[in-house]
Amino acid sequence: MLRGQKVSFRASKTDLKRLYACNRESALVWNECLxxxxxxxxxxxRWISKSELQKQTKGKFxxxxxxxxxxCHKYVFARQSAQKAIQQGLHHTRYPYKKKxxxxxxxxxxGFKVYENGxxxxxxxxxxxxxxxxxxxxxxxPNY
Numbered sequence: 001m002l003r004g005q006k007v008s009f010r011a012s013k014t015d016l017k018r019l020y021a022c023n024r025e026s027a028l029v030w031n032e033c034l035x036x037x038x039x040x041x042x043x044x045x046r047w048i049s050k051s052e053l054q055k056q057t058k059g060k061f062x063x064x065x066x067x068x069x070x071x072c073h074k075y076v077f078a079r080q081s082a083q084k085a086i087q088q089g090l091h092h093t094r095y096p097y098k099k100k101x102x103x104x105x106x107x108x109x110x111g112f113k114v115y116e117n118g119x120x121x122x123x124x125x126x127x128x129x130x131x132x133x134x135x136x137x138x139x140x141x142p143n144y
Contacts, residue, residue, distance in 0.1 A: 027100040033075040064125035066108035
């Protein structure tokens with residue numbers, strides 16, 4: 001099974017800025033997860049579930065919904081890993097707490113299109129009921 005593939009690509013400065021903006025937006029999702037989890041824990045005395053976290057972040061950010069979910073999953077995984085480490089006696093371990101400025105954006109299989117001519121287009125999903133403008137198509141070539 002092929003899980004991922006590195007490719008090189010060419011993009012204009014404008015498109016590169018948009019890609020970096022996506023990484024900043026992913027960091028905002030992470031920071032929102034931190035805030036929601038903290039508020040939920042203080043209010044209910046237990047951790048927020050993955051599905052509740054996804055509900056709370058749905059449609060709030062300018063990213064494809066699966067990209068937002070990937071950040072939520074990453075946060076929950078980090079929290080669970082910290083919990084396991086603490087249970088195993090590693091008491092210096094901390095739960096996720098640091099805010100981020102950048103976070104790599106994950107594009108799931110439904111979040112992009114690859115065209116016959118080697119161009120790729122990233123979907124930005126729906127925000128506030130409107131479809132976001134897709135990132136431009138870039139020419140990609142496999143990097144073996």
